[in-house]
Amino acid sequence: MTDSNKLPSGQTRIDSIEMRGITKRFPGVLASDHVDFDVKSGEVHALLGENGAGKSTLMKILYGMYHPDEGQILLNGKPVSIASPTDAINIGVGMIHQHFMLVPSLTVAENVALGLPSSRGPLTDLDRVSKRIVELANIYGLKIDPSAYVWQLSVGQQQRVEIIKALYRGAALLILDEPTAVLTPQEVDEFFVIMHQMVKDGYALIFISHKLHEVVEISNRVTVLRNGKKIGTRPTSETTKQDLANWMVGRDVDFAPDRGKVDIGEVRLKLENVCCGNDLGTPGLREVCLEIHSGEILGVAGVSGNGQRELADTIAGLRKTTSGRVYLEGRDVTGLAPGDLTDRMLSYIPEERMRDGMIKDFTVAENMILREHHKHQFSRSGFLKLKDISTHTDKLIAQFHVKTPSQETLAKNLSGGNIQKIVLAREISRNPRAIIAAQPTRGLDIGATEYVREQLLDQRKRGAAVMLISEDLDEILALSDRVAVIYEGRIMDILPRQNATRERLGLLMAGVHPEEKAPA
Amino acid sequence: MISELFTVTVLIGILASGIRLATPYLYASIGETFGQRSGVLNLGVEGQMLLGAFAAFYVALTTGSLWLGILAAMIVGALMGLIMAFVTVNLHAQQGISGIGFYLFGLGLSDLLFQKLMGTVETVKGFPPIKIPWFSSIPGVGEIFFSQNILVYGAYLLVPLAWFVLNKTTLGLKIRSVGENPDAADSLGVSVARIRYFTIILGGTLSGIAGASLSIALLNVFQQNMTSGLGFIAVALVYFGAWRPWGVLGGALLFSMVNSLQLWIQVLGIPIPSEIAVMMPYVLTILVLVITVSRVRAPSALTKPFERED
Amino acid sequence: MKKFIWLLTLIVALSMILTACGAAAPAATEAPVVTEAPVSATEAPVATEPPAAPAEPFRVAVIMPSAINDLAFSQSMFDALTRIQEEMGGTDAFEFVYSDGMFNVDDAAAAIRDYATEGYDLVIAHGSQYGSSLQEIAPDFPETSFAWGTTAETFGVPNIFAYEAASQEGGYVNGVLAATLSTSKVIGIVGPIEVGDAKLYVDGFKAGVATTDPAVKVNVNYIGSFSDVALASEAATTHIAAGADALTGTAQMVVGAIGKAEEANALWFGTQSNQTSLAPTIVVASQVYHWEVALREIITLINSGTLGGQSFKANLANGGEVVEFNPDYALSADATALAESTIQGIIDGTITITLP
Ligand SMILES: Nc1ncnc2c1ncn2[C@@H]1O[C@H](COP(=O)(O)OP(=O)(O)OP(=O)(O)O)[C@@H](O)[C@H]1O
Numbered sequence A: 001m002t003d004s005n006k007l008p009s010g011q012t013r014i015d016s017i018e019m020r021g022i023t024k025r026f027p028g029v030l031a032s033d034h035v036d037f038d039v040k041s042g043e044v045h046a047l048l049g050e051n052g053a054g055k056s057t058l059m060k061i062l063y064g065m066y067h068p069d070e071g072q073i074l075l076n077g078k079p080v081s082i083a084s085p086t087d088a089i090n091i092g093v094g095m096i097h098q099h100f101m102l103v104p105s106l107t108v109a110e111n112v113a114l115g116l117p118s119s120r121g122p123l124t125d126l127d128r129v130s131k132r133i134v135e136l137a138n139i140y141g142l143k144i145d146p147s148a149y150v151w152q153l154s155v156g157q158q159q160r161v162e163i164i165k166a167l168y169r170g171a172a173l174l175i176l177d178e179p180t181a182v183l184t185p186q187e188v189d190e191f192f193v194i195m196h197q198m199v200k201d202g203y204a205l206i207f208i209s210h211k212l213h214e215v216v217e218i219s220n221r222v223t224v225l226r227n228g229k230k231i232g233t234r235p236t237s238e239t240t241k242q243d244l245a246n247w248m249v250g251r252d253v254d255f256a257p258d259r260g261k262v263d264i265g266e267v268r269l270k271l272e273n274v275c276c277g278n279d280l281g282t283p284g285l286r287e288v289c290l291e292i293h294s295g296e297i298l299g300v301a302g303v304s305g306n307g308q309r310e311l312a313d314t315i316a317g318l319r320k321t322t323s324g325r326v327y328l329e330g331r332d333v334t335g336l337a338p339g340d341l342t343d344r345m346l347s348y349i350p351e352e353r354m355r356d357g358m359i360k361d362f363t364v365a366e367n368m369i370l371r372e373h374h375k376h377q378f379s380r381s382g383f384l385k386l387k388d389i390s391t392h393t394d395k396l397i398a399q400f401h402v403k404t405p406s407q408e409t410l411a412k413n414l415s416g417g418n419i420q421k422i423v424l425a426r427e428i429s430r431n432p433r434a435i436i437a438a439q440p441t442r443g444l445d446i447g448a449t450e451y452v453r454e455q456l457l458d459q460r461k462r463g464a465a466v467m468l469i470s471e472d473l474d475e476i477l478a479l480s481d482r483v484a485v486i487y488e489g490r491i492m493d494i495l496p497r498q499n500a501t502r503e504r505l506g507l508l509m510a511g512v513h514p515e516e517k518a519p520a
Numbered sequence B: 001m002i003s004e005l006f007t008v009t010v011l012i013g014i015l016a017s018g019i020r021l022a023t024p025y026l027y028a029s030i031g032e033t034f035g036q037r038s039g040v041l042n043l044g045v046e047g048q049m050l051l052g053a054f055a056a057f058y059v060a061l062t063t064g065s066l067w068l069g070i071l072a073a074m075i076v077g078a079l080m081g082l083i084m085a086f087v088t089v090n091l092h093a094q095q096g097i098s099g100i101g102f103y104l105f106g107l108g109l110s111d112l113l114f115q116k117l118m119g120t121v122e123t124v125k126g127f128p129p130i131k132i133p134w135f136s137s138i139p140g141v142g143e144i145f146f147s148q149n150i151l152v153y154g155a156y157l158l159v160p161l162a163w164f165v166l167n168k169t170t171l172g173l174k175i176r177s178v179g180e181n182p183d184a185a186d187s188l189g190v191s192v193a194r195i196r197y198f199t200i201i202l203g204g205t206l207s208g209i210a211g212a213s214l215s216i217a218l219l220n221v222f223q224q225n226m227t228s229g230l231g232f233i234a235v236a237l238v239y240f241g242a243w244r245p246w247g248v249l250g251g252a253l254l255f256s257m258v259n260s261l262q263l264w265i266q267v268l269g270i271p272i273p274s275e276i277a278v279m280m281p282y283v284l285t286i287l288v289l290v291i292t293v294s295r296v297r298a299p300s301a302l303t304k305p306f307e308r309e310d
Numbered sequence C: 001m002k003k004f005i006w007l008l009t010l011i012v013a014l015s016m017i018l019t020a021c022g023a024a025a026p027a028a029t030e031a032p033v034v035t036e037a038p039v040s041a042t043e044a045p046v047a048t049e050p051p052a053a054p055a056e057p058f059r060v061a062v063i064m065p066s067a068i069n070d071l072a073f074s075q076s077m078f079d080a081l082t083r084i085q086e087e088m089g090g091t092d093a094f095e096f097v098y099s100d101g102m103f104n105v106d107d108a109a110a111a112i113r114d115y116a117t118e119g120y121d122l123v124i125a126h127g128s129q130y131g132s133s134l135q136e137i138a139p140d141f142p143e144t145s146f147a148w149g150t151t152a153e154t155f156g157v158p159n160i161f162a163y164e165a166a167s168q169e170g171g172y173v174n175g176v177l178a179a180t181l182s183t184s185k186v187i188g189i190v191g192p193i194e195v196g197d198a199k200l201y202v203d204g205f206k207a208g209v210a211t212t213d214p215a216v217k218v219n220v221n222y223i224g225s226f227s228d229v230a231l232a233s234e235a236a237t238t239h240i241a242a243g244a245d246a247l248t249g250t251a252q253m254v255v256g257a258i259g260k261a262e263e264a265n266a267l268w269f270g271t272q273s274n275q276t277s278l279a280p281t282i283v284v285a286s287q288v289y290h291w292e293v294a295l296r297e298i299i300t301l302i303n304s305g306t307l308g309g310q311s312f313k314a315n316l317a318n319g320g321e322v323v324e325f326n327p328d329y330a331l332s333a334d335a336t337a338l339a340e341s342t343i344q345g346i347i348d349g350t351i352t353i354t355l356p
């Protein structure tokens, strides 16, 4: 064996892996329909498709988590059986899941060591593991403290832990299922540097993303899935963003929806010197003052972890203020329970929709009426009006293109993007007076993103006050009337849209006032 | 009269009997700790203890061997654990309800066997106190710590051992991860089912020993329902101890010490109504729990069945 | 669905086993048939003769808080019923079924109702905790007679009998003996909850000690439970550490205490049933209840059409209580004489026991 056969981690490279005729059925869905897919050493192969197209399913089959009903997998041309994640790990396949697979209460080293034999027999050898983690991290400049607890880490850092976990297990092929969905733009850039380096070193990478510019930037080949079927594979160099969008959705996609002109009305939502703590006990919000008018979208930009989550939770009644007042339509609603806020027609699309926005073990229909199940629309003297609920659910499923076998399917069995759509549909469809939307398009395919953006603009036209919290500057700039920048729990500045240039926002997001910088 | 509480006899008495009383709790709670750390709540501890107590007693009575009695208690407890594991891991049964079922089963079966096989309350010669040479002659301390029976020593040795297994071994790492995020553990090739089987069976075995510690070491009798809620307190102590062996030890000692203090308060004729005195250990434990509980978090996957979606 | 069926099967299996041992479902409880013995000719120490066996057997159901062989409260009733059965001529004349281990009052209430529905002549709720249930249930079954104890309370309901033991009498005798035999002059008592029969016994015992030797210290420990054997045992240890060399205790959890007394070679005085077998070297005497005294009268009344409204007391005078000495314990002649004269004094009224 020559040295060129080895990866920097010491692992032998995988020349090619090929999936042939893969078919997978779930109750009511054909998630993979005779799909062929392959990836080679030294390339990034992007996998594209709408929410529910079957991307994660195909990858979970490659990682041994699902068993295909038909088809086979070839490693370097020879058939292999991958019956479990252990098998996958053994042949050098690693996977970074759409939803991270980490144990928050354990340290980085413990997460990495989990499930592996130890050099000290039954005893853990965390010192050795830590050393090796640092070694591997150094190869790709992934700064990480092996003794830190995972719950202390930012999302970007957690992702690095996932990568190191895979490398530690000798992965030569990495499946990256929507790795960038949760990253800030800066983190995405750093991540791409790492990916470039890995490809150069001979790794094989599979990259799933809904952001077409990322696919165009990073991949060598693209495969598009639609409804479980493969539409085709092309070299990336031969396509453009528009091509891909067309190919995926089967029609033209409008990336910058028409904002239209809307007359701004009275103040709907007002925050006065609001302060609150965060989960680690330090101040989460400091003296936040904001006003959002009827018919207005206020974008809140900022690097993640600067108080966005606390801001949204506080308004939605999920977090206590330590001082300050919140007003909804002129009435003081500080400290009201989420239920009371619901009755006052405040809608909340939480960032962690899987955790805070829904009940995974409830059906789609049940999740659709979670917020308003007690209203006369859906229940009479304690009994649910099942027929009305069903009609309502059907309507929302159609409007928001939720891909689900039926209303009775458990929410947890939907694809990542479709789970999000349930929450969006429920919150937007009630025609609220004010909406707090945190990262509303994260994880959505381009068609759905387009639809949600249109919906938010519609609500604005209707006269709702919308707070749009997003890390995606494109989204902020496409939708907002004014942009507030949040940094370390403080509102740095609020700019009218026409003054909100990328440069200016970037500086504010880093905690610098452009005016302050000028004299230096 | 209060001053009488602070005499050497009384203090030694409180400590020594607190240490003895804590013994069955320790076995049962440490066993339960393993289960809960892996995400399984076993409310059937009481039933396992009763069956263990009976098995140990009956075997010791008929064979004359206390060690065979312990072995019998372990086997019976492990078997109960095995069934519990099957029901919760494979059948995904609701853990709370099935635990109560196992409690009733143990209660009923131990009574049935007692009626059919023994018919009346009898006594055995249980494990005698072992005086640890030299140490046991230290005044006061010797009597408290170094003249107990073997099962008492065993219970206290179990605490550091459990801590070590949970925190320093690969097995412990697997147990903790399965209780926090079984999906993650599964994705790394850790068999969630196997780990949970292990912890539940271990828990059953230890509960069996807990029962034996009553019937052939501390009390040396068997009577119907003799654990009288002890197994449920053992489960509560796991919460009290924040799922950590040392915390469980603290809880067990606190509860038992206050209980023995309460006995002394009555014996010394300190004018507190007996109804109030007997509530002291419960009230105090709940108080401590209320003060500390906000700071700890239960294993995230506790009571949640695991199922890979395929 | 498959899971659900599995679970259901399991639950059914569990409940079948439970039913079989009679802890929960009275309907299936088999009547423990006592091996036939010819009616003892030497029997019948009391005036009331057992009623002549009618064509139909007299049917009794009893609910008890602990096991029938607890060597304490429940066993005293079980033994009494067995003796009545013998007296009356076996199962043809007298049948009884029981549900023991009914420490849960709600379960007990359900069992009482079931038995009443099944048409038993007499349903006995053997435990003061069952009173309020009985008060509710009895009026629904005016044809059935109920009895409960230990109490004097019939609630004015015409089909409820009450029975109690003057347990202070045996307690007094035990107390006199204990005060005489104790050399450390410290005596310990382990009780369950400070009410009813237990309180009577403890107070009688204390009175006996006080009249015999006021210098003797009596320490009392109510442990707050009828079943916590471990705590009862620890209470005994505490008494011994506090200097006691003679112990007594009442209710079924004292089996734990007797063991500790034996280990420390302290004397034990029993009550409710004969506890000699538990520790033959240290048990001096036990006050034993003979509920058959009350039961005979109740049965006679029922047969003559009176279904309740009266209360009965078992005491030394009517033979409802007997102090049984442990033949293996070498009690001195003086002490024996003292005990005997105390018993006689209580019976003929020369000794009156003053309770607090
Ligand atoms: N465990 C499961 N049980 C039942 N149906 C499932 C399961 N997992 C996935 N599906 C279904 O299979 C289809 C494909 O899902 P998959 O998660 O592969 O989509 P995806 O392409 O990854 O979408 P997204 O971009 O939203 O993550 C969906 O319709 C989904 O509802």
Ligand SMILES: [Mg+2]
Pocket: A055, A056, A057, A098, A177, A415, A416, A417
């Ligand atoms: Mg997916």
